[in-house]
Amino acid sequence: MLFTEPMKKIEILVLKSDADSVMRSLGFAGCVQLITQQQEGRTPGAEEQETAELKVRLQSLAHFLGMSDEGHAEIGSETNDRDLLARKARLILDSAKTLVDEESRLLQRRLSLKQASDELAAFSGVKVPLQEMRRLSYLTVRIGSVAPELLPEVVTVLGKRALVVPLDRPGAFMAVAPRKGRWALDSELSRRGFQAVQLPEDRNGVPSDMLAAMAEELAATERLLSAVEKQKSDFRGEHERELAALLADLDLSVTIDAVKHTLASTGSVQKIVGWIPRRRVPSVLEGLDSLTQGRIAVQVFDPSELQDVAAGRTKVPVSTPHGRVVRSFERMVFSYSIPLYGTIDPTPFVAVMFVLLFAIMFGDVGQGFVGVAIGLLINSGRVRSFEAYRRKNFGTTFLVAGLASMASGFLYGSFFANEHVLEPATRYVTRLLLGRPLDHIVALVGFQKIILFFGFTIGIGAVINSVGLIINIVNQARRGDWEKAILSKTGAAGALFFWYVLFIAVRMLAGGHLQTLDLVVLAVPLLALFFRELIVHLVTGHRPLLKDGLFAFIMEGIVEILESTIYYVSNSVSFLRVAAFALAHTVLSTIVFLLSDMVGGAPGGLAFRILIIVIGNAIIIVLEGLIVTIQVVRLQYYEFFSKFFNETGEEFSPFILRRREVVR
Amino acid sequence: MxxxxxxxxxxxxxxxxxxxxxxxxxxxxxxxxxxxxxxxxxxxxxxxxxxxxxxxxxxxxxxxxxxxxxxxxxxxxxxxxxAQVENRLDRDYYDRFMQLARALPARDRAGVVRLANAEIALVNVIWALRLRFYFKLDAAKAAGLLIGGTSSSVRSAIAEAFEIPSDSTDGWRKWRYGWLLEDQLADSFTAPDPMRAEQKASQALYARAHLAFHQNPFTLGPLVAYFKLKEYEASLLGIAVEALRLSVPGQDVLDIVGSG
Known part of the structure; x- marks a missing residue:
């Protein structure tokens, strides 16, 4: 499809009792972009609140059972009977309650035992019941620690004033002194950075005995927890699928509720308004009619019928349906800008240009194969860290670019930077096709060939620039902006100037000469650019003819001509980089093999040689692959897109509910 | 009692x-x-x-x-x-004691007041040492925390306790209550240890009470001295019992009460 997809605006009125079914159907169809706006004063109903609450509780249960968050949405019962869902959800929650409570109790117990053990660990060396230490009247006891190296000093300095009993941990001790000696004790201890530990308030008994008992109790608790874990596993085995299905259904309901909040409704009628691709209208309407058994009212509008669209207050969302390959280049276009509705979709052109330019700059059968392998790996979905790239369809980009690189690599005769490995194959093919064997189909050796190659890339640039110009002329003409279509730098005038200059250049390269007629033909588009304002004002009847006076008119005209000339020169010369990077690739490959040859004769040379080839290729693939990609994207952004992207459209963003595997 | x-x-x-x-x-x-x-x-x-x-x-x-x-x-x-609240209670105890002692008939009063004066003097001296070396107070701030009614010679000895350089062996030896510190004044002496001084003071008071118990028969003096002896003994017994409950070895108990 050359242009963006034709769209329709659709307005649906359904009974509220049918709203969930209709929303589900539209969500599964995934082809309607809803026109939403926050509805003032709308509060969730009891049913909606209950659904949301049940979803949260089931999510907690799934988490409790160790079910991953992914995959819930893959299955569902496809029922929208909320009562039935709620009943099932409560049933499963009730049956898991004992298990949840038991685990919670045991975890609490384990935590409490661990905390108590940690607390008591400081007193593990104390052989006196804690209650005795709390009941001292004549003695003062301090338990705590100083830096281990200070403990002997503490013992010495307290001397006979206090008894110091070292405890199990380094630097920990218990000091006993008469109550009247507590000032001396505290004073000496604080001077040495004593960290006191308070006696646990609620515990009695000898700490070492208590610790042993706690360890036993902890072990018993762990055993019970293991048993609970087994029960959880059994419960999960029995209910996982049902739970996942319920979660998926509730998730759908909650999503639909959230969307419904942004749609207009009355007490019994729900209004659903949105944009839909024209080709999907019949099937969607037929489906909805059958779903609601005719209890539905639908109005479909063409964008041309809508005043808001005509007045430019509303933009029609842009859908550009593509096949797998072209779709993988969508992000490249949309990250720059979105085409306006009804204009030419540049994505297929971008796909072709990207692949072509990449292949010219990065031609190598082996390195291209690495790209193909990476693309296949991403598309296979087997590498979890590549999942985000798979979703964005980047695997296909790698695959296509890799294949193109392999093809151009065959023309260059390069395999993992080696220029000789492919020679037999190339000779065989060229003998077959040309009748005489060649070592390389394209050999970038010799001044003349290199100049020719530079000319070839400028030719590619001319084609790309021309496509950009044509797209702009067509787009502007379709929008009725004839001034931009004809009299602008990137319109027909600019294009005519550019193309005729190319024609003269080709003719002169072929041995021709510049003629007077050439100057006349070149003057026509340049004069059109110069007199643009005057022509437009004459045709439209605008007065005064020269808005800012004659001098400004002349200056602007001259500037416009100069700017247009520079623009086309720079846009053409810019494509020299394609040849330059292709040569850089060849040079880098040569360097890798020169280095490998240099170490080849040394002891263990073969291993070093292989190492250099592997590392060299890795550097070329990563570094040059990245640079070449950036250059291709840059050429497209500045040389191609700049010709026709001068206003941004709105991307079509349909309401999508994931179709799921049905559980019965 | x-x-x-x-x-x-x-x-x-x-x-x-x-x-x-x-x-x-x-x-x-x-x-x-x-x-x-x-x-x-x-x-x-x-x-x-x-x-x-x-x-x-x-x-x-x-x-x-x-x-x-x-x-x-x-x-x-x-x-x-x-510590100051406890100090107030001590002062209250001794103030009341002195009031009651002074109100006694002459024959009862002499022995009781003599014993009480000796005790109050030593309690004040020990407090002075504590206040200076544990609480880092000077003489002016410490004055309000001491028990009143002591003789001028005791008051001047207490004032000296705040003036003698802490590491002056000679200074402390010449001090009126230097005998409380004599076992501390070795080469390594850096400052008086109030706790050890208190142990010496307690032992001296016990000896004093023991002496008073045998003087002035048929007066209240021996009974007051008897109560003081029991008070000191009860304190030692309390320490011993609690220390034994904590499994502190006997010699260590004697050491920490200053009887080793």
Missing amino acids: TYVLDYFKDPPPILVHTARKLEYQNVKSVVRGIAHGRLDNLRIWDLGKYASVRLSDGRDYEKAIAGSPYAWVLPLLGTLPL
């Missing part, structure tokens, strides 16, 4: 007050308990009918003190450091 008091139809107030030294300890325990938020497991001495505050039934200690002659202590909690 209460059984001695029971011999009297109307026990002399000085004897009852002497016995109430234990009651002051009870109040101190409660005060500490309130300050630390721990009023369980308090050790309370039961003075029976001679108690002026009912704490032995273990009920609401704070309420009991609020309704006793010690009620004045409660408002001080939270406004003064605990």
Whole structure:
């Protein structure tokens, strides 16, 4: 499809009792972009609140059972009977309650035992019941620690004033002194950075005995927890699928509720308004009619019928349906800008240009194969860290670019930077096709060939620039902006100037000469650019003819001509980089093999040689692959897109509910 | 001690007050308990009918003190450091004791006052050392924390205790109460240790009370001395019992009470 997809605006009125079914159907169809706006004063109903609450509780249960968050949405019962869902959800929650409570109790117990053990660990060396230490009247006891190296000093300095009993941990001790000696004790201890530990308030008994008992109790608790874990596993085995299905259904309901909040409704009628691709209208309407058994009212509008669209207050969302390959280049276009509705979709052109330019700059059968392998790996979905790239369809980009690189690599005769490995194959093919064997189909050796190659890339640039110009002329003409279509730098005038200059250049390269007629033909588009304002004002009847006076008119005209000339020169010369990077690739490959040859004769040379080839290729693939990609994207952004992207459209963003595997 | 008091139809107030030294300890325990938020497991001495505050039934200690002659202590909690509150109780005990002693007939008064003066002097000296070396106070700030009514010679000795350089072996040796520190004044001496001085003072007071117990027969002097001896012995026994409960070896117990 050359242009963006034709769209329709659709307005649906359904009974509220049918709203969930209709929303589900539209969500599964995934082809309607809803026109939403926050509805003032709308509060969730009891049913909606209950659904949301049940979803949260089931999510907690799934988490409790160790079910991953992914995959819930893959299955569902496809029922929208909320009562039935709620009943099932409560049933499963009730049956898991004992298990949840038991685990919670045991975890609490384990935590409490661990905390108590940690607390008591400081007193593990104390052989006196804690209650005795709390009941001292004549003695003062301090338990705590100083830096281990200070403990002997503490013992010495307290001397006979206090008894110091070292405890199990380094630097920990218990000091006993008469109550009247507590000032001396505290004073000496604080001077040495004593960290006191308070006696646990609620515990009695000898700490070492208590610790042993706690360890036993902890072990018993762990055993019970293991048993609970087994029960959880059994419960999960029995209910996982049902739970996942319920979660998926509730998730759908909650999503639909959230969307419904942004749609207009009355007490019994729900209004659903949105944009839909024209080709999907019949099937969607037929489906909805059958779903609601005719209890539905639908109005479909063409964008041309809508005043808001005509007045430019509303933009029609842009859908550009593509096949797998072209779709993988969508992000490249949309990250720059979105085409306006009804204009030419540049994505297929971008796909072709990207692949072509990449292949010219990065031609190598082996390195291209690495790209193909990476693309296949991403598309296979087997590498979890590549999942985000798979979703964005980047695997296909790698695959296509890799294949193109392999093809151009065959023309260059390069395999993992080696220029000789492919020679037999190339000779065989060229003998077959040309009748005489060649070592390389394209050999970038010799001044003349290199100049020719530079000319070839400028030719590619001319084609790309021309496509950009044509797209702009067509787009502007379709929008009725004839001034931009004809009299602008990137319109027909600019294009005519550019193309005729190319024609003269080709003719002169072929041995021709510049003629007077050439100057006349070149003057026509340049004069059109110069007199643009005057022509437009004459045709439209605008007065005064020269808005800012004659001098400004002349200056602007001259500037416009100069700017247009520079623009086309720079846009053409810019494509020299394609040849330059292709040569850089060849040079880098040569360097890798020169280095490998240099170490080849040394002891263990073969291993070093292989190492250099592997590392060299890795550097070329990563570094040059990245640079070449950036250059291709840059050429497209500045040389191609700049010709026709001068206003941004709105991307079509349909309401999508994931179709799921049905559980019965 | 209460059984001695029971011999009297109307026990002399000085004897009852002497016995109430234990009651002051009870109040101190409660005060500490309130300050630390721990009023369980308090050790309370039961003075029976001679108690002026009912704490032995273990009920609401704070309420009991609020309704006793010690009620004045409660408002001080939270406004003064605990050590100062305990110091106020000590001063109150000795002030009352001296009032009662001075009111005794002449034949009873001589022995009692002599013993009391000796005790108050030593208590003040030890407090002075504590205040200087533990609490880092100077003489002016410490003055208000000492027990009043001591002789001018004791007051000047206490003043000296704040002036002698802490590491001056000669200075402390020449000091009137230098004998309290004589076992500390070795080459490595850097400052007096109030705790060891207190152990010496306690032993000296015990000897003094023992002497007084045999002087001035048929007066209240020997009985007051007897109560003082029991007070000191009870304190040593208390330490010994608690230390044994904590499995502290016997020699260590003797060491930490200064009898090793």
